[in-house]
Amino acid sequence: MYEETIDLLIDGVFRKGSEGKGQPLVNPATGEEIATVPHASAADLDAALAAADRAFGPWKALPAVNRYKIMMKAADLIDERLETIARVLTMENGKPLAEARGEVAFSAEATRWYAEEGKRAYGRIVPGRVPGQRQMVYKEPVGVVAAFAAWNFPASNVIRKISGALAAGCSIILKTAEETPGTAVAFARCFQDAGLPKGVLNLVFGVPDEVSLHLLASPIPRKVSLTGSTAVGKLLQKRAADTLKRTTMELGGHAPVLVFADADVDHAVATLAAAKFRNAGQVCTSPTRFFVHESIAGAFAAGMAAKAAALKLGNGLDPETQMGPMIAPRRCDAIQSLVDDAVGKGAELLAGGQRLDRPGNFYAPTVLSNVPESARIMSEEPFGPVASIVPFSTFDEVIARANALPYGLASFVFTKDGATARDAEMALEAGLVGVNHTMISTPETPFGGVNESGFGSESGIEGLEAFQRTKFVSELF
Incomplete structure (x- = not known):
């Protein structure tokens, strides 16, 4: 039995799409329909954008140690619900349950790592050139994030984006794959139950081209993070360019x-x-x-x-x-x-x-x-x-x-x-x-490609920096 109700998450509320549209969720191992995936309407997407925009300021201002506590609680809930989430993942993606368990466990570990690293988003002091001058470099969250995750790793693709953004102090709108929505919904419930303020995390589904076009045309998101194909990466990069959004692209390989x-x-x-x-x-x-x-x-x-x-x-x-x-x-x-x-x-x-x-x-x-x-x-x-x-x-x-x-x-x-x-x-x-081995992905090490496999990194300190921008302040008294 599929043990997840697929809902949108907008402004802290799990709900269906306002226009009643959706698509079937099919178990690839059996061909059976196991749930319905709701589609967000344009009005729903606007509501998610507004919610993320409102939530960003307070979440950014919250001390990193407070964000850490919420994220650590969410990681504990992911661990507590690991077996249920893993079964959901297997039923929607098809991979063996042992692989699903490992992926969900990785997600809890990655959430803890980002929570810890968020407390160490250090800047630096640069010696001044004249007496009385103080030069400071700050790391601050880039802003609202629009994130898109692929279906092949429904847990790790999703959690790198959620936890990286939250640890940096960003709010996020996530559209994960309609083929594998349940794992993302289960994670969203863990963060909500951990006390995440409403609007900080929003989850939407829909026709991919329509959702990305709507979200990226808005000036509200300042960062785009994609795990997907090279073709999709090029398309979203072009759309992000219209409003000069920063991007991280984890794309195809060979x-x-x-x-x-x-x-x-x-x-x-x-x-x-x-x-x-x-x-x-x-x-x-x-x-x-x-x-x-x-x-x-x-x-x-x-x-x-x-x-x-x-x-x-x-x-x-x-x-x-x-x-x-x-x-x-x-x-x-x-x-x-x-x-x-x-x-x-x-x-x-x-x-x-x-x-x-x-x-x-x-x-x-x-x-x-x-x-x-x-x-x-x-x-x-x-x-x-x-x-x-x-x-x-x-x-x-x-x-x-x-x-x-x-x-x-x-x-x-x-x-x-x-x-x-x-x-x-x-x-x-x-x-x-x-x-002499193939284990090249851990929470603490950078993950990303070059050339047409994309740019930027997820995981590691580089993964946190992807959701930050640099501010220089120079004082002279």
Whole structure:
């Protein structure tokens, strides 16, 4: 049973849209409708804008230690409700319950980290140039935030925006994905129950293009934060430019993996298979282009194929499930098109390669070997459970191929040689690099990409600074 009522949150009140519009919420593992997602009307969006505008001044003025107490209470409530929230997340997103639990636990931890860091939003004193002069640099909240979060991580995508904004002293209007609204609603209830003043956090749903156009046309939001595709990022960036809103863009990727000849093949296979098929490959940092040294490419590909074939697919609520469904039928169709194109151009299909004939949006974990550069999957982000393996010969060759795309979010290196690792770390065009592991996201470390994977960071002190602006004050008496 789906254990969340989907409501808008505007000015401290949970309610439906004023025009009665909405859309069904479908469980991707079963195809069943489990709830209705209300859509905010233009009047509702205006009410959210006005509420956030009114709430910003008092929330900004509240001492950081007071904001800290509310956020810590919210984190405690997230922990207390973890099992319920995780089940909601799994039913709307499809990922295995164990992954959902970990994501909700991460969200509580991130809320605590931001709450703590909000107490340390330090400025500095700069020595004056003349006697009696005092020069001070302040960090202050940027203002009302308009935030947009993707469906693939319904908890962590949402909490980075909420907690970062609140810790900095900003109010926020959040539009999360209509495919996965319940997790955001559950978090909003935790913050409201923790004593968050009305209007500081507002939650809306609707037709994405209509909501973003309305919110970004308003002069009230001074900051835009997006987790989404590169195409959407470019669109929102253009809309934000009309009123010169600051932006943080966490966009798409096409992560290269460099597996050098001296790598531990068994470790690399086990680590990368787990990362590749996590959340059915619907992860912006998912390894996608596997460049493996020619001397070990065959063994690596065979190992990946064996791992893929052994995975148990099913409803994420089943404790034996290791990989859940795609978010929607359209994603299965998109993956099939990429796989068919690659095989048609000469790639060898070692595992998977088809949608499963069963209820839900299940696509078999797929491994392709000797994928030609001309295959679309080598340049288009698959965002699905497909590993494309390509042999390479030299360091310079693999770096050039890894950096050939405009994306620059995550990249991974597997080698036993420290010098090789350091050379690759410096040469790769990426905001995130993992060496011999794929754990590149924590509350205390910056998360973000470069080039067409976006700019700015979430998490870490950089994530807090994204919601702040700098004020310089010079006194002379």
